[in-house]
Amino acid sequence: MTSLPTTPPEKKLGLVIDLDICVGCHACAVNCKEWNTGGEAGPLTDKDPYGADPEGVWFNRVHTYEAGSGADSRTVYFPRSCLHCEEPACVTVCPSGASYKRDTDGIVLVNYDTCIGCKLCSWACPYGAREYDQAEGVMKKCTLCVDRIYDEEIEEGRRVPACVSTCPAGARHFGDLGDPGSDVSKLVAGRGGYELMPELGYKPVNRYLPPRARKTEAGAANDAGPGQGAELSGFLAWVDRTLSR
Amino acid sequence: MHPAYSVIFFTTSSGAGYGMLGLLGGLTLAGRLPPNSVFGLLAFGLALFLITAGLLSSTLHLGHPERAWRALSQWRSSWLAREGVAAVVTYAPTMAAAVAWVILGRNTGAWGLVAAGMALGAAITVVCTGMIYASLKPIPRWNNGWVVPIYLAFSLATGSVCLVPVTRLLGLEVFHLTVWIAVISGAIAWGLKLGYWRHIDRARGLMTVARAVGMEHLGEVRQLEGPHSGANFVMREMGYRVARKHARKLRRIGLTVGGGAIIMLIVAALFVGPVVDLGLSILAVFATATAIFIERWLFFAEAEHSAMLYYGQGLGQNDAG
Numbered sequence: 001m002t003s004l005p006t007t008p009p010e011k012k013l014g015l016v017i018d019l020d021i022c023v024g025c026h027a028c029a030v031n032c033k034e035w036n037t038g039g040e041a042g043p044l045t046d047k048d049p050y051g052a053d054p055e056g057v058w059f060n061r062v063h064t065y066e067a068g069s070g071a072d073s074r075t076v077y078f079p080r081s082c083l084h085c086e087e088p089a090c091v092t093v094c095p096s097g098a099s100y101k102r103d104t105d106g107i108v109l110v111n112y113d114t115c116i117g118c119k120l121c122s123w124a125c126p127y128g129a130r131e132y133d134q135a136e137g138v139m140k141k142c143t144l145c146v147d148r149i150y151d152e153e154i155e156e157g158r159r160v161p162a163c164v165s166t167c168p169a170g171a172r173h174f175g176d177l178g179d180p181g182s183d184v185s186k187l188v189a190g191r192g193g194y195e196l197m198p199e200l201g202y203k204p205v206n207r208y209l210p211p212r213a214r215k216t217e218a219g220a221a222n223d224a225g226p227g228q229g230a231e232l233s234g235f236l237a238w239v240d241r242t243l244s245r
Numbered sequence: 246m247h248p249a250y251s252v253i254f255f256t257t258s259s260g261a262g263y264g265m266l267g268l269l270g271g272l273t274l275a276g277r278l279p280p281n282s283v284f285g286l287l288a289f290g291l292a293l294f295l296i297t298a299g300l301l302s303s304t305l306h307l308g309h310p311e312r313a314w315r316a317l318s319q320w321r322s323s324w325l326a327r328e329g330v331a332a333v334v335t336y337a338p339t340m341a342a343a344v345a346w347v348i349l350g351r352n353t354g355a356w357g358l359v360a361a362g363m364a365l366g367a368a369i370t371v372v373c374t375g376m377i378y379a380s381l382k383p384i385p386r387w388n389n390g391w392v393v394p395i396y397l398a399f400s401l402a403t404g405s406v407c408l409v410p411v412t413r414l415l416g417l418e419v420f421h422l423t424v425w426i427a428v429i430s431g432a433i434a435w436g437l438k439l440g441y442w443r444h445i446d447r448a449r450g451l452m453t454v455a456r457a458v459g460m461e462h463l464g465e466v467r468q469l470e471g472p473h474s475g476a477n478f479v480m481r482e483m484g485y486r487v488a489r490k491h492a493r494k495l496r497r498i499g500l501t502v503g504g505g506a507i508i509m510l511i512v513a514a515l516f517v518g519p520v521v522d523l524g525l526s527i528l529a530v531f532a533t534a535t536a537i538f539i540e541r542w543l544f545f546a547e548a549e550h551s552a553m554l555y556y557g558q559g560l561g562q563n564d565a566g
Contacts, residue, residue: 002319019460029472053475061472063555067455068464075469078458080555089382095326096315116315117308119482120325123246126383128479128552137308194459197452197551200382208459 002094004087005103012178013105013144014084014205015164016187020212021171024064024077028163028172032060032081032142035162040147045135057131059142060163067211076211079172081163082129082142083196083204084108090121090130099139106178106205107146112138126200149174177205215244246384247485248545251306256374257403257537259299259332260396263367264404265292266339268426270364273342273352277419280353285346287411293339295407300332324380328373335366371400378544383551385451385560387544391441398434399537405430406533409510410526416519424514424526431507431533435500438540442496445547451561457554468557483550484558492547495539503536 036059037044046056060081067076084101088108091099098115101108110121110130115138122130122139130141145161148154158165164172175184184207187193193207269288272278304310317333319326338359345356352360375396378387405427412420455466487495506529513522513529549560 003322026472055473055475055477058473058477061477063468063472064470065454065458065460065466066469067460067466072464074463076458076460076463076466078555080472089380092322093325093377093380095317095319095323095329096312097319098315114312114315115309116312118306118316118325119308120323120377122478122482123381123550124383126551128483128550128555131478132308132482134308134478139308196459197457200551202382210460211463 002091002097002099004091004101007103008086009101009103009106009178011105011176012084012086012205013107013149013175014177014184014207015081015144015161016173016175016177016184016193016207016209017079018171018173018191018209019076019078020209021169022062022077022079023169023171024062024075025168026062027166027168028079029058029060029062031162031166033058035145035148036143039145041140041143043136044140045133047134057133057140059129059131059140074211074214079163080127080129081206082108082125082144083127083202083206084142084144086203086205087201089124089202093120093124095120107144108141109143109146110139110141112136112140115139126197126202127204144174177207246545246548246550247482248542249306251302253538253541253545255299255303256396257299257534257541258295258302260371260374260400261403261407261537262292262295262297262299263335263371264400264402265295265408266335266367266404267364267401268405268408268423270342270360270362270367272419272422273360274357274364276353276357277422278352279417280346280350281415281417282347282350284411284415284417285343285352287414288408289339289343289347291407291411292404293343296332324373324376328370328377331366331370331373335363335370338363338366367400368397371397384548385448385551386445386548389441389444391437391444395434395437395441398430398437399540402427402430402434403533403537406506406510406526406530409513410523410530413513413519413523413526421514424510427529428507428510428514431503431510435503439500449561450559452551452554453559454554454557457551468555471556479552480556483552484556485546486549486558487543487546492543495543499536499539499543502532502539506530506532506536 033044036042044057046054048054060079063078065076065078067074084106088101091101096114096116098111099121117137119132130139133140149159160174164174173184175182177184188207191209193209195204304313316326317329320330342360342363345351372393375393379392382388405423409423409427412423455461458466460466509525509529513525551560
């Protein structure tokens with residue numbers, strides 16, 4: 001059924017990506033490909049993989065942006081994958097029922113056995129998260145490693161998506177964004193985490209944490225982003241003020 | 246957006262076929278069409294051929310054409326499924342009306358109502374086609390109020406142009422009425438298209454890369470390095486761009502050829518004799534087919550998708566090349 005669940009999912013599993021920490025190493029993208037091409041979502045086929053012009057299906061892509069100008073400019077690494085939206089038009093436009101949103105945890109998935117390969121879902125996704133597999137004739141997308149996060153054979157602490165488990169910088173977090181008491185929700189609240197293109201109304205579950213404000217020579221934060229420093233109080237706030245002078 | 250030929254052929258061919266059904270239904274209900282068996286055979290045959298060829302063509306771009314039947318299942322949420330259901334359902338009154346007309350020689354009374362149902366089904370199918378595109382928020386050049394009326398107007402315009410030579414060939418009285426419907430609906434369709442082009446040209450700077458990545462507070466944001474060295478599906482499918490100068494030229498060609506078809510029909514109806522006007526009306530069909538192909542190709546090629554923001558292309562640019 002491509003109609004959305006009538007009741008809100010019990011959980012809203014998703015990712016929180018810290019743009020201040022991400023170093024753009026692409027390890028998340030590579031490990032995503034590695035896990036998923038051999039997992040239930042696989043294969044993630046490639047065309048001409050060892051040739052001059054390779055291309056293929058990836059669930060996670062890391063862009064590199066330059067923000068601001070002159071001495072104030074900075075490089076921001078920006079991993080992009082499915083945001084597991086609460087209002088995923090990619091699901092509702094699907095004519096065959098292959099795309100669906102799970103009512104237990106909110107994960108958006110594609111059933112490869114019923115997908116007709118019309119590609120309309122990829123048109124409906126504003127974020128470019130879905131990638132068509134030419135060789136298999138079906139649409140593929142991030143599964144939030146649904147074949148990993150519930151696998152009891154894997155030790156408990158490692159039951160997270162492959163991208164999160166591999167991030168060497170600790171820039172990626174996974175959890176229930178529907179529970180205000182979860183670690184990821186607290187992180188989002190403390191750092192002013194935001195959703196991508198909220199004006200389109202897709203209500204993405206994943207959140208991005210903005211790059212932290214930088215200090216100028218004078219010591220003042222020159223571009224206070226949303227929620228900066230909200231978590232500091234008491235002694236730490238005094239340390240922060242003193243060191244910032 | 247990538248202009249796939251199978252989808253262009255589907256929307257234009259089926260669109261013309263549904264326009265013919267709409268016109269046949271309307272004229273029948275108005276009592277303007279005689280139950281001429283040869284005319285019924287030609288008109289229904291042509292309409293059904295255009296529709297069926299288009300529908301079959303639309304399955305060609307599927308990754309799994311053998312699963313196409315599944316596309317009828319999700320009509321509760323999907324405009325594509327609704328289009329499929331409407332297309333299949335419309336076959337019932339169409340076949341019934343065709344059989345009554347061609348074999349029983351009847352198209353009045355209850356059969357007129359069947360023809361009206363056929364016209365309604367055709368209109369609903371075309372509205373569903375337009376809504377597939379008009380409902381996509383990531384593509385502002387489709388997600389607007391112009392798209393559905395344009396699909397409807399071009400459906401009637403192209404369908405009636407196709408019916409003109411048939412009415413002329415059989416020397417039916419309704420020839421002149423059909424010509425005027427083709428002329429007026431064609432003028433309305435191209436008028437709406439001009440309004441649409443004006444609309445999309447004015448809607449510039451709709452969304453910046455900085456806003457798409459949520460970093461407007463940092464200033465302007467540019468893509469420094471792409472996530473991959475080659476192309477990928479998203480770039481090929483959503484990143485197709487037609488150079489602005491080519492788009493302008495193609496718009497003019499489409500408009501000129503489409504307008505030329507309308508003028509040919511007016512000349513055929515008012516000024517020339519029976520043989521020349523048949524030739525002119527057949528020529529008008531080919532001119533209309535060329536123009537509608539250009540119009541539909543541009544509809545895709547000029548459409549920008551928000552996913553390309555992440556690859557550094559702002560929405561509302563349209564000035565590549």
